[in-house]
Every structure is written in C-alpha cells, then in structure tokens.
Amino acid sequence: MRCCFSAPLAAMSALPSPCEVLRSGALLAPTLLRAAAGALHGSTRKSHAHHPDALTAVHLELVTLTEDRAIITWYTGVPGTNDGLGHMLPAVTEGEVVYGTHPSRLDRSAAEDRPTAHHHVELTDLEPGQTYYYQARSRGTAATPTPLHLIRGNAVGTNRYGLGSSGGPYSFTTPQPPPGRHLLSIALCNDFHIGETTAGLMAGLPLLRGVAQEPGLAPYPEIMTRALVEEARRRGADLLLAAGDISAGGAPRDLAEAKRILDGFGSHGQDYFAVRGNHDRPRHRDAGDAFRAEFLGGTGPAYFARDLGGLRIIGLDTYEKDGNGADAGGLGDEQLSWFRARLKERGDQPTVVFGHHPLTVRDSLFPVSGGQRLGRRQARSILDAYASAPGVFLHHAGHTHRNKRTLLPQAPHVTLQEVSAAKDYPGGFSLLRIHSGGYALNHYKTSSAQAREWGERSRRVAGGLWPHHALGRSVADRNSMTAHDLSGVSPRGLPATASVGARPGPGTAAS
The missing domain is CATH 2.60.40.10 (Immunoglobulins)
Known part of the structure; x- marks a missing residue:
C-alpha cells in the first residue's frame, strides 16, 4: 500500500543502507526526539497570553x-x-x-x-x-x-x-542575464498530489505528525495548483510542464479535477504537457487507468516527444511498471530504446527532458533509498545517451520535493534540476527562460493569500526539518543562469509542428 506522501519521506519504507542512516542520524535525532515528546504530551493548546504589540x-x-x-x-x-503545531499565531502587520x-x-x-x-x-x-x-x-x-x-x-x-x-x-x-534575445519561457512544476488531505505522513515514523488544512478551507492541493497556474501565466510562461504525481493516488475524480485546474493554463498537448509519476499509476492492475483516460485520450504510450519551433520537449513515464510506488523508478525496455533512439537521431537539437524520478539524488538531508530515483542502471544509460547528445541542456524532475541543481561529469552540459513540490512548502514552480545564447532557471513561490498561508503552515512537515530539505540549500539550487547555444529555437516556441496540438495530446509518441 502506498502512503499519501511521496519521496523522499515515503521512500523511507525502502530500507536505506547503514552508511546512509549513520550520515543522517545525527541530524535527524534531535528533531525526532522533540516530535516524540510533543506527541506524547499532546501539545495542541493555543496560547493567547501575550502583549498586544509583541511581534x-x-x-x-x-x-x-x-x-x-x-x-x-x-x-x-x-x-x-502556539497554534497547536508549535508555530506562532500570525501577527498581521x-x-x-x-x-x-x-x-x-x-x-x-x-x-x-x-x-x-x-x-x-x-x-x-x-x-x-x-x-x-x-x-x-x-513594524x-x-x-x-x-x-x-x-x-x-x-x-x-x-x-x-x-x-x-x-x-x-x-x-x-545579481547574476548576468542569459545571453541573446528572449525566445520563450516554460513553467516547470510537479507533485500536485490532488486528493491528498495530510502533508508529511511518513512511513515508519508515526510520531512525526502530518499537517492538515485548517477546517473549513479548500483542499490545499487544489489551492496550490490553482495558484501555480495563475502565477505561471502572470510570470510570462508560454508553456507548462507537469512532471508527475498529478494526483495523490490515481483516483479518477482527482485526476479529473487536476485536468480541470491545468486547463486553466491552456490546452493539454499544446500549451501544457503532463507525465505521470508513481502516484498516478492505478493501485491495482485490473483498475482503470485514470491518468491515461484524462491525459492520453485512453490510448497510446505515456511518453512522447514534441517539436515546438525548434525546441524538442521529451516527456518520460518514469514508473512504467507495476509496484507500490516506494521502489525505484523505471522506464520499460521499449520506452528506453525509443528514448535513446530519439537522442541519437537528432543529438544536436535543443532538448528539454522531463519526468518524475530524478536520475540521481545528491546531498539529501534524509537517508537516500532507491525509491527516490530512477534505477541506477537506467540512469547510467540515460547519462551515457546525454553525453552523445549535446543539444540536451535540461532534465527536469520532481519526486524528491526539493529544489536541487546537479551537474554530473558524465554529461556536464545537462542541468539536472529537481523542483520542489507544488502542493506544500515552499510551494511553487521554476520558470525556465530560454534565450538564444543560454537560459535561466528561477524558482517562484505561489503568492496568493491562501497559498502563502498554507505554505507557512506546511513548513512544519517532518517535525520542522522540512525547510532544510525542500527550499534548497543555496540560492543557486533554485536560481541559476547557464550559457548554451539555443539559437535554433523560434521565439515563443512557434511555429509548432502539427503533432503538438493534436488530440489526445501527448498520447502518441512522435519525434
């Protein structure tokens, strides 16, 4: 059974190595003890004894x-x-x-x-x-x-x-701007978890309580996803790429609601593209595939390639298998062969790849298990393909619920960018601004009033450790500029190939 909180914390159900436990244990122990003490004493009272001008x-x-x-x-x-979760009551000023x-x-x-x-x-x-x-x-x-x-x-x-x-x-x-003229902007986002009701439930650690929405308010995944769509448009995004875990458990009603919200950005398969994560798979093999029904027209593979005015977008299904979602991600053999063939055919074409599971997880505060990433053998195969494809410049992933920029020696021209979850703290998306001579990646928190309130409330996930993990250890993990020849991309991604707007969207794999 999958828990409602995806990696990295739910992936702890996959046993980490002893060295990983030792590396993180010293950091985690004080917070775990504080959380245990709070759970045992049931500290849920709200305190109101304070000076009216104190802040x-x-x-x-x-x-x-x-x-x-x-x-x-x-x-x-x-x-x-104390609001009952160890957090000060708000002072409006x-x-x-x-x-x-x-x-x-x-x-x-x-x-x-x-x-x-x-x-x-x-x-x-x-x-x-x-x-x-x-x-x-x-004040x-x-x-x-x-x-x-x-x-x-x-x-x-x-x-x-x-x-x-x-x-x-x-x-x-402040950094220098990307070289050359601006061509288009793309919102990178993931982990909406539509249908989730409690953030931060952690498998194997029952004393760390999750955080739920305030009674009477709208479900937080819907608040955060709607705010993201609005903010992405306001920040000038021409396209939106949603890298999986669109829903909390693959329920038809949740994926239908996610589709309705994302349709506020534009048309699926033309203005935005979605791939699925482990939470979007059907829970049982004989159950209906709601993601396929909503986003793929009921047919075709869940991976695709599209040419948008010279920029190639490749979406991967990184959990193309049966499982409970806590194990490593994996592409089927057919998908992996298709993917490598696409890169080999046009290795010089400017290309963005996105999928739910990252290829590697570096410098995590929490113990790293295999469930937090793509299987090692496939990840190495993809990196080898990138080494021979100089046009690939960005691989966008979610799943870890954190902002992290990684460069690997096997393919130093490819930025591996993990983007934090849209559904809770820090809550938002990364804006990829493509110029003819390079690109910038900048993280934005969603700024609606309700999104700000939930973002602050949900920062208490993992006994208060969540900001250490999710925000990104440095400004550069969520904001960067890279020089790269992207002069072959048309402004605003137009004109697009005919396959971009064809229904059922990215259901048909095309190069």
Missing part, C-alpha cells in the same frame, strides 16, 4: 533572484503563542525591505500594499552583476532567516555576509 519576524528567505529582481519572504508571529549597494546605505525601499503575516516583497529594477545589501522589517522589527545550518546552507543570500548578526543586513549578487 517576531522570522523565516526570512531570498526565494527568487534574477538579473533584475529579487523576491524576499518572511512571517510575522505573536511570540508566546506591514512589511518592507530596505536595500542598497553598501551595507551602511540602505537607501532604497520596497513595501507591501496591505498588512499581512505572510510577507512577500519583490525588488525590481536591479542591476545585473551588482551586490546588494538588504534588511526585511515589520521596525528585523526579520531573521530560516536556519539552514543542518545542510550548511544560506536561505537569504549568495554569500555569508550578515549571517553572524540578528536581522542583517544580508547580501546577494
């Missing part, structure tokens, strides 16, 4: 960093309060970021247009290659960072300036 600003994060803008988020709470090019001259400011406890400030008109110093404030109180010390990370900047102080200023350096 604490926490969880400061530099989420998005491009050549000309930065997005900074934080939370304001009432000290001494104003928020601003003061910033400048010298730590003693923060002479520019950006403020929110309304009071909130879930702050989201965007700095614009920044200069490429410039170092900026900043401080986030609410005069400086916000302190999300601590990422367990993974030796930095949530608030591109260097360690200001981390020894309380409240900054912190600093970041």
Whole structure:
C-alpha cells in the first residue's frame, strides 16, 4: 500500500543502507526526539497570553533572484503563542525591505500594499552583476532567516555576509542575464498530489505528525495548483510542464479535477504537457487507468516527444511498471530504446527532458533509498545517451520535493534540476527562460493569500526539518543562469509542428 506522501519521506519504507542512516542520524535525532515528546504530551493548546504589540519576524528567505529582481519572504508571529503545531499565531502587520549597494546605505525601499503575516516583497529594477545589501522589517522589527545550518546552507543570500548578526543586513549578487534575445519561457512544476488531505505522513515514523488544512478551507492541493497556474501565466510562461504525481493516488475524480485546474493554463498537448509519476499509476492492475483516460485520450504510450519551433520537449513515464510506488523508478525496455533512439537521431537539437524520478539524488538531508530515483542502471544509460547528445541542456524532475541543481561529469552540459513540490512548502514552480545564447532557471513561490498561508503552515512537515530539505540549500539550487547555444529555437516556441496540438495530446509518441 502506498502512503499519501511521496519521496523522499515515503521512500523511507525502502530500507536505506547503514552508511546512509549513520550520515543522517545525527541530524535527524534531535528533531525526532522533540516530535516524540510533543506527541506524547499532546501539545495542541493555543496560547493567547501575550502583549498586544509583541511581534517576531522570522523565516526570512531570498526565494527568487534574477538579473533584475529579487523576491524576499518572511512571517510575522505573536511570540508566546502556539497554534497547536508549535508555530506562532500570525501577527498581521506591514512589511518592507530596505536595500542598497553598501551595507551602511540602505537607501532604497520596497513595501507591501496591505498588512499581512505572510510577507512577500519583490525588488525590481536591479542591476545585473551588482551586490546588494538588504534588511526585511515589520513594524521596525528585523526579520531573521530560516536556519539552514543542518545542510550548511544560506536561505537569504549568495554569500555569508550578515549571517553572524540578528536581522542583517544580508547580501546577494545579481547574476548576468542569459545571453541573446528572449525566445520563450516554460513553467516547470510537479507533485500536485490532488486528493491528498495530510502533508508529511511518513512511513515508519508515526510520531512525526502530518499537517492538515485548517477546517473549513479548500483542499490545499487544489489551492496550490490553482495558484501555480495563475502565477505561471502572470510570470510570462508560454508553456507548462507537469512532471508527475498529478494526483495523490490515481483516483479518477482527482485526476479529473487536476485536468480541470491545468486547463486553466491552456490546452493539454499544446500549451501544457503532463507525465505521470508513481502516484498516478492505478493501485491495482485490473483498475482503470485514470491518468491515461484524462491525459492520453485512453490510448497510446505515456511518453512522447514534441517539436515546438525548434525546441524538442521529451516527456518520460518514469514508473512504467507495476509496484507500490516506494521502489525505484523505471522506464520499460521499449520506452528506453525509443528514448535513446530519439537522442541519437537528432543529438544536436535543443532538448528539454522531463519526468518524475530524478536520475540521481545528491546531498539529501534524509537517508537516500532507491525509491527516490530512477534505477541506477537506467540512469547510467540515460547519462551515457546525454553525453552523445549535446543539444540536451535540461532534465527536469520532481519526486524528491526539493529544489536541487546537479551537474554530473558524465554529461556536464545537462542541468539536472529537481523542483520542489507544488502542493506544500515552499510551494511553487521554476520558470525556465530560454534565450538564444543560454537560459535561466528561477524558482517562484505561489503568492496568493491562501497559498502563502498554507505554505507557512506546511513548513512544519517532518517535525520542522522540512525547510532544510525542500527550499534548497543555496540560492543557486533554485536560481541559476547557464550559457548554451539555443539559437535554433523560434521565439515563443512557434511555429509548432502539427503533432503538438493534436488530440489526445501527448498520447502518441512522435519525434
């Protein structure tokens, strides 16, 4: 039986190696003990004894960093309060970021247009290659960072300036823009888990409670997916690629609802493409295949290739087998042969590959089991194919529910980008901006009011360890720029080949 929370935590049901346990045990033990104590004492009361003007600003994060803008988020709470999950009750107030090019001259400011406890400030008109110093404030109180010390990370900047102080200023350096003219933008997303009701249920660790939505509110997977669709369009995405675990368990009603929400972005097979993950497989062999019915027109393979004005998109079905979802991902022999043949035929064509399971999982806070990735033998085979296909520049995966950028020596021209889950903290997508001479990858949190509230509530998954895993240990894990010759791609991905808009979408494999 599959649990409702996918890798990496559900994959713990697949036994990790002893060395993996030892490597992570020292980090996990204190949190596990705190969670166990909380479960045993049943600390569910809400405390209200506090000074009416008291305020604490926490969880400061530099989420998005491009050549000309930065997005900074934080939370304001009432000290001494507890919502029953060990989290401060919200303190609704104003928020601003003061910033400048010298730590003693923060002479520019950006403020929110309304009071909130879930702050989201965007700095614009920044200069490429410039170092900026900043401080986030609410009612005069400086916000302190999300601590990422367990993974030796930095949530608030591109260097360690200001981390020894309380409240900054912190600093970041804007990257250079991708070379050449902008051609098109693609939203990369995954792990909607439509139908899920509790985030963070962990197989084998019953004392770590999951986090459920507040009573009376809409289901959080639907809130987050709708917000993603709206935000992706607002940020200029021309296409959207959804890399699996569209549903929590492959139920027909959940996949139908997911399709309705995604149709808000455009037409499937033309404006957006979806592949399935292990959670989208039917639970029983004799059960109906709802993903195939909703997204594939009931026929054809669940993998495909499409030419969009010179840019090739290849979608993979990385769990093309029977199983409970906790084991390693796998492509069938026919799919793997098809995939390698496509790359061999046109190895120089600019190509984006996306599928649910990553090829490798590096630097994870949690023990890494085989269920978190594609099978080793197939992963090596794909990397070997990439080595002979210089046109492939990006492999987008989900499943691990984290932001992580990896480059491997077997195919250094291919960025392996894991994107965090859309359904909960940090909640959002990565925007791939393709230029004629390179590309940028930038992560965006969904910014609707309900999405911000759920994102803050769900950061308490895994006994509070979740930010150490999901956000990305560095700004570069969620924001990067890479030079690459993409001059063969048409602006906005047009004109597209006839197969792009043909129904049933990506049900028919085509090169």
